[in-house]
Amino acid sequence: MTLTQWLSGPNGQLLSSSAVIVILILMLFMSVRLYVSYRNKRIYRLLITAIPIIIIKQCLLVVLAYPGWSLSPFLHLAFTILQILSFIIINFVFMKLYTHRTAQLKVIPFIIMSMMTFVIAGIQFAIMPNSMDTVVHAQAFTYPALDFYGLIVIFMIMLDTRSAHMSSKYYASLIVFFASELARLSNAYVFHGSLTWLLTISQLLPIVYYTLLFILLFEWVIERLMFTYQSSIMDGLTGLYNRRHFSSKAEQLLQSNKPMAIIFCDIDNFKKLNDTHGHHKADGVLKQVSEIIKEESSGIGSAGRYGGEELLSCISTERVKPEIVAESIRRRVEQETMVTISVGFSTSKESKVVQEMIKQADEAMYYSKTTGKNKVTPFKSSAASKKSKA
Known part of the structure; x- marks a missing residue:
């Protein structure tokens, strides 16, 4: 027995379904955690509903792959309907997750596709009413109307993704699923099970498809x-x-x-800027000043916002002098923006407590602000420092 023959038989289906079930269980676990943790519970509830249906379907495929097992065609038809519905639901969920809130994902096409599934199933039942009462083997399950409608659903979902900027992995997953279904239908309707490699492809590609979906969901969780x-x-x-x-x-x-x-910076005349140019312009200036402080602190420390227009930097002074960094910040703000800043700084020589250092740097900044603005003052030479020593 060759590897292809082994994979195209019951063992291949067992391997494929087992791998898919493990992936789906992991997705289900993540979906439950998302449902518990986040507010958009309707989306996660849909995912939690769809995944168990696919798990049951995979278990059914394993059972029916082995000789001697049979099932009512009516029951299999019901599972085929649920499989198409679960595919529609899962793709709606992923498109909803990856669609920005400002972009509205159209729900109507998905509702129409779901309703059409029942319509096609009704047509299928009308065409083959007598065959629904007999029990047949898994290889005899063929529902042309539903099978080919499944391919149409894939195309319709691909078209609907134009409204959602999905990642390449998502498009790859749709292509893989389409290839899997095409291989399965070709083997069933064209070659009548004579090509084992087609059956192998149709059984193994679902592993790739659900792996891509798992990666998409995992990446989304990490992003959140x-x-x-x-x-x-x-x-x-x-x-x-x-x-x-x-x-x-x-x-x-x-x-x-x-x-x-610790370097404490305060934008001069910021309230006046807000009043004369508006909040949008003032916010833009605040971002510019913040970016300068961030750049000057890079590699030697960190930058933060204390509140309002008050911005901070904490730096290591092992290799740089704080007055040079503070002056560089002040000079760049004056040259690169439409505002100036008053700056004060305190070092670990003056205090060994962070909050006390921030307070000292704030006092030094206030001295700069009240003695002309647009200058740098170290705490040790400020009036506040002299008063505290006195």
Whole structure:
């Protein structure tokens, strides 16, 4: 017995269905977790409904692949209908997941395809009413109307993907599924089971198809987790760390026992800019200043948004002087944007507590702000420092 003959027999179907069932169980587990964790429960509920149907279908294929097993054609017709419906549902779910919220995915075509499945099944039943009462072997299951309608469904879904910018993996999965169905129908209706390699292809390609779907779902879950994580540590407008995470990064830098500094920046006359140019322009300027601070902190520390137009940087001063970095930030903001900033900084020589360093840098910045703006002031030479020493 050759490998092709082995794969085209019951063992090949067992291998294919077992692999598909394992993949589907993993997808089902992820779907349940998504259903529990996120608010868009209707989509995940559809996926949770469709996956068990396919699992049952795969179990049925394994049983019927072995000699001696038979099934009522009416029951098989019901499973064929459910298979087409589950295919429609799964593709709707994936297109919905990957379609941006601002782009509306049309539901009507999927509803029409689902309704047409029952219409075609009714036509099939009307054409072959007598055969529904007999029990036949798996090889005798042929429902031309439903089988070829399944191919039409694939084409219709491909056309509907024009409204959703799907990844290449999704299109590849549709092509693989189409090739699998084409091989199965060609073997059943054209070659009448005489070509074992066609049967082998039709049995193995579903593994590839469901693997691609699993990868798509897994990637989407990872994207959601990354987005949730990023949202918890980043400021949505500037892309800098939020206050809590910035404090955490500064604490880590301080705990490394390396000399460090915190630079506190405040945009001059920002309220006036908001009032005269509007929030959109002001937000754009805030992003520009944030990007400059982020670039100047890159490789030596981190940048964060303290609140409003107040921006922070924590840097290691092992190889750079904080006054040089602070002055570089001030100069670039003046040259590259329509605003100026007042800057103050404090080093780990003045304090060994992050919150105290931030407070000191804020006081130094305030000294810059009240003595002419658009300047850099170290805490040790500011009035606040002298007052605290006194």
